[in-house]
Amino acid sequence: MNTHLGRAAVAVAASAGILSLAACGAADEGDGRPGGARGEAIKVGLLLPENQTARYEKFDKPLIEKEIAAITRGKGEVVYANAKQDATTQNSQVEAMIANKVHVLIIDAVDAKAIAGAVRKAKDAGIPVVAYDRLAEGPIDAYTSFDNEDVGKVQGKALLEALGDKAKDGQIVMMNGSVTDPNAKLFKAGAHFLLDGKVNVGKEYDTVDWKPENAHTNMAAALTALGKNKIIGVYSANDGMAGGIITALKAAGVSNLPPVTGQDAELAGVQRIVAGEQYMSVYKPYAPEAEAAAEMAVALARGEKVSGIINQMVDSPTTKAVPSVLVPGVALTRSNVKSTVVDDGIYTVEEICTDKYRAACEEIGLK
Ligand code: BGC
Numbered sequence: 231m232n233t234h235l236g237r238a239a240v241a242v243a244a245s246a247g248i249l250s251l252a253a254c255g256a257a258d259e260g261d262g263r264p265g266g267a268r269g270e271a272i273k274v275g276l277l278l279p280e281n282q283t284a285r286y287e288k289f290d291k292p293l294i295e296k297e298i299a300a301i302t303r304g305k306g307e308v309v310y311a312n313a314k315q316d317a318t319t320q321n322s323q324v325e326a327m328i329a330n331k332v333h334v335l336i337i338d339a340v341d342a343k344a345i346a347g348a349v350r351k352a353k354d355a356g357i358p359v360v361a362y363d364r365l366a367e368g369p370i371d372a373y374t375s376f377d378n379e380d381v382g383k384v385q386g387k388a389l390l391e392a393l394g395d396k397a398k399d400g401q402i403v404m405m406n407g408s409v410t411d412p413n414a415k416l417f418k419a420g421a422h423f424l425l426d427g428k429v430n431v432g433k434e435y436d437t438v439d440w441k442p443e444n445a446h447t448n449m450a451a452a453l454t455a456l457g458k459n460k461i462i463g464v465y466s467a468n469d470g471m472a473g474g475i476i477t478a479l480k481a482a483g484v485s486n487l488p489p490v491t492g493q494d495a496e497l498a499g500v501q502r503i504v505a506g507e508q509y510m511s512v513y514k515p516y517a518p519e520a521e522a523a524a525e526m527a528v529a530l531a532r533g534e535k536v537s538g539i540i541n542q543m544v545d546s547p548t549t550k551a552v553p554s555v556l557v558p559g560v561a562l563t564r565s566n567v568k569s570t571v572v573d574d575g576i577y578t579v580e581e582i583c584t585d586k587y588r589a590a591c592e593e594i595g596l597k
Contacts (some may be wrong), residue, residue, distance in 0.1 A: 270305035272334065272531045274298055274524075275327035275357075279340040279364070280315040282441065283470050284496045285516065286338070287312070289576075290362070293520035294336065301528045315439050317341035317410065328355045334531040336523050338362040341410035346548060358530035362523050365412050365546045372536050373544055373554040374522040376514050378413045381559050382420020382467075385491040385551035388561050389421075389463050392429060392489035400462035401432025403452045405475060406439045407467040412546075417493070418465045423467070432456045437471060442596040447476035448575050453482045464490045469499030495571050497563050500582055503564055505590045513570045514559040522555035564594055572596070 248544065276294055280284040291310060298306040309332055313320035317340040327335060328351060335352055339345040342364055349359050349368030358371040365373055390397060404421070407414030414436070425431070433452040436443050453461065461484075466472040469492035479487055489509035493497050502508035526536045536553050544554040562570050571577050583591035591597065 239474055239502050241571050242577065254268045269340065270302040271349060272302055272306045272528055273330075273332045274306060274308045274527050275324075275330070275332035275335040275533070276308050276310045277320060277323055277327070277335065277337045277364075278310075279320070279338050280440070281312050281413070282315070283468065283494060284498075285494050288319045289516040290338070290520055292389065293517055294524050297524035298528065299520045301476075301524060304530070313340050315340055315441075316584050317344040317497055320345060320350045324352060328352055329359060329462070334358050334360065334527045336360045336362050336527050339364050339366040339377035341547075342366050342412045344410070356568060358527075360523050360530065361552070362528050363413065363519065365544065365552075367546055369549055370546070370552055371530050372540070373525040373546075373552045374412070374519050374526065375518065375554070375556055376559045377556045378416035378559075379420040379423075381413075381493060381514070382417035383424055384420075384512050384559060384561050385465060385467070385493065385510070386421040386424030388563065389465055389489060389491050390424060392509045393429065393463050396462060400430070400460050401456050402463040402465060403449065403456070403461055403475075404431055404434040404465040405445050405448060405467060406434070406436045406465075407471075407472050408438065409436045411440070414440075419467055421467075424512060429463070437467075440468065440470065442470045442474035442550065444459075444474070446478045449475045449478035450482065453478065453484075458482045458484050463488045466491050468493040468561075469496040469508070469511050472502070472511075473498060476507055493559075495576065497577060500562070500567060500571060500577065501584075501587050503562065504567060504582060504587050504596065506595065509563065511562045512559045513562040513576075515557065515574060518557045519555075522557070526553075526555070567594065567596060 278316045281287055295308045298308055300354045311323040320340045334526045345366045346368035349366055352359050361373040363375045406418045435448040464475050464476050472490050472492035475490055487507055492508055492511040495511045495513040525539050529536050540553040540555050542554050543551040579596055
């Protein structure tokens with residue numbers, strides 16, 4: 231009865247009391263019984279939004295491929311496309327996959343609204359759609375992501391902890407993600423929920439396309455407007471942007487860096503955390519998210535229900551009660567690098583502790 235769901239998803243599902251037989255059924259199909267209409271020769275279209283953020287091609291893609299192979303005993307096929315942050319390209323990629331007769335689509339939308347028409351076309355062609363990480367609009371069949379408002383709260387809480395009783399002794403800068411990404415709105419809402427009233431927000435930006443270089447430009451503008459000595463902390467929605475922000479702070483001559491948040495536990499982000507340049511990231515265990523997507527995709531392609539895999543229902547602006555699996559994320563700081571990304575096998579100590587970071591690694595006992 232291995233559902234292939236990772237620890238975090240199982241914990242969430244189990245605590246909700248809903249890890250039912252159907253989930254086991256979906257996995258068991260691959261172990262002998264002919265699996266529904268299509269058995270194991272399932273063609274899955276996988277569409278990811280961009281490749282400037284490391285997670286997509288380093289974690290999400292290989293994890294989904296591995297899980298599809300496991301459930302279909304190597305007979306499933308994954309057709310992959312990356313939209314490189316272009317919503318029009320992604321719409322064409324969906325159309326190409328419909329023409330290519332995939333049996334199911336897993337879509338992480340560049341722009342959650344702009345993808346709705348393509349989702350409708352897939353539906354009309356009888357192809358179910360799993361929204362991956364970002365809640366695509368249109369008639370999707372299932373969704374998997376993290377608890378994104380909680381991710382924002384984890385970031386906000388960590389920033390407050392870092393500021394301590396100096397939280398109002400200056401200004402913070404808030405660098406949110408792209409407005410086309412519904413997650414960015416949730417991260418922002420979660421962060422504001424914790425920070426409002428407790429800090430002074432000197433400048434706040436929605437970063438076009440989540441691009442690190444745009445975060446760099448905005449941070450440089452904030453430094454000019456507020457003064458480099460007045461900025462006591464930076465809320466950055468992810469690690470890629472944190473990189474751009476920290477470069478801007480250094481370029482402005484800030485030697486004592488203020489706490490900067492992040493998300494994704496990117497290797498470069500983890501290294502900055504070890505070195506004390508970035509205060510925190512949010513470690514989101516990608517395996518349970520990817521495994522849930524693969525399981526739901528295979529079940530839907532076989533014409534089976536996903537009710538046994540999910541742990542809640544989520545409403546999108548266009549579609550009510552979407553069967554969903556949401557996974558929790560955790561704060562990653564200097565104090566828990568080992569118990570999170572190292573112990574989970576995301577990075578080895580050798581990968582993190584290269585020559586440049588060896589001394590910092592030793593300071594925190596990472597060896
Ligand atoms: C994802 C983040 C990622 C960001 C930029 C969000 O939707 O949840 O993990 O950093 O997009 O691609």
